[in-house]
Amino acid sequence: MKFTKMHGAGNDYVYVDLFREELPVDAPELARQVSDRHTAIGSDGLILIQPSDKADARMRMFNADGSEAEMCGNGLRCVAKYVYDHDIARKEELTLETGAGLLTVQVFPEEGRVKQVRVNMGQPILESKQIPTTLAGDPPVEADLPVGDQTLKVTCVSMGNPHCITFVDKLSDEWVHGVGPQVEKHATFPNRVNAEFIEVISPTELNMRVWERGSGETMACGTGACAVAVAGVLSGRCERKVTIHLLGGDLELEWSEETGEVFMTGPAVEVYSGEWTGGNS
Incomplete structure (x- = not known):
């Protein structure tokens, strides 16, 4: 399974492009495997980039312990960068599907690669x-x-x-x-x-x-x-x-x-890509 390591302000995840890849195990187990900083890739968790019938792409996020979370703002910026940089949707305003709903994202490319991302995070929930x-x-x-x-x-x-x-x-x-x-x-x-x-x-x-x-x-x-x-x-x-x-x-x-609405602007960085062959390989 090919993966990409990315971070937003140091909040790092392993990203898997499910437009092109398949998971070797279920997502919670994979999150636990890849996140270990001593025996594996090392990350705060796993983020899946998937096709969506509502948006340019869908994001699913799993914490390092395998639990699924609704959203991750730093992760969302990295998903936007990946979607643009890897030609899933080559446009400067993207719509991304998350567990917290559809979110609009503006990317700021320099020389064809996204450096900064502004996200409309929607209205806070106050009840x-x-x-x-x-x-x-x-x-x-x-x-x-x-x-x-x-x-x-x-x-x-x-x-x-x-x-x-x-x-x-x-x-x-x-x-x-x-x-x-x-x-x-x-x-x-x-x-x-x-x-x-x-x-x-x-x-x-x-x-x-x-x-x-x-x-x-x-x-x-x-x-x-x-x-x-x-x-x-x-x-x-x-x-x-x-x-x-x-x-x-x-x-x-x-x-x-x-x-x-709350707007967040910050960096998105691709660190490296590799191939995961399993924890014991």
């Missing part, structure tokens, strides 16, 4: 039951979330997948690796949740680290960055246009006051 969470509020803003021996003030948003955002004075490993796993599996989130921890630099600039559902800490999370931009506005901490600094690079976010 608690649809996020989903049992916390009160539509959405919960600065809601109390007991975790261990402390109570966090959290804001919850869905961008097609669930996010729980905590604003902190100073980012640290203890927040991400200590608190993050507890938030991910907290009983108030029936489908688990992505946990973002945010340090505010200014109303237009934020630092972010993320503990992703099913993958652990990743270098970046596009849907998470979108959710953070929304949470920052809802809690009065940031403006509607903001730069978010992640471990793997920067993303530009805008939550449109006119349409209510």
Whole structure:
């Protein structure tokens, strides 16, 4: 099976082009196999690029533990780059089918290859039951979330997948690796949740680290960055246009006051291609 390794702001996945390839095993098992960073390719998970009867291509995303997620913003940008660069659909505005619905993507090619991608991520989901969470509020803003021996003030948003955002004075490993796993599996989130921890630099600039559902800490999370931009506005901490600094690079976010849609702009990078022959070959 041929594959391509790509990343968006350091959020890396193994991509398989199902226009041309077939999977050797089922997708959850393949995700677990290829994601191991010591014995395999190494990635945050697996993304499949498939034909669609509704769009230019369909994206399916599987976390490193084999669980399927609805969406991945960084992954979506890479899918757009792949679709353009590999001649699946050679146009600068693409429609991609995801678990969170149809999304419109604008690519910015240079010398025939895409470098930057702007995604219309749609409107955030703010109803608690649809996020989903049992916390009160539509959405919960600065809601109390007991975790261990402390109570966090959290804001919850869905961008097609669930996010729980905590604003902190100073980012640290203890927040991400200590608190993050507890938030991910907290009983108030029936489908688990992505946990973002945010340090505010200014109303237009934020630092972010993320503990992703099913993958652990990743270098970046596009849907998470979108959710953070929304949470920052809802809690009065940031403006509607903001730069978010992640471990793997920067993303530009805008939550449109006119349409209510969230726009994300960031890089998409193809690292290398290869052939997967199985973990024991």
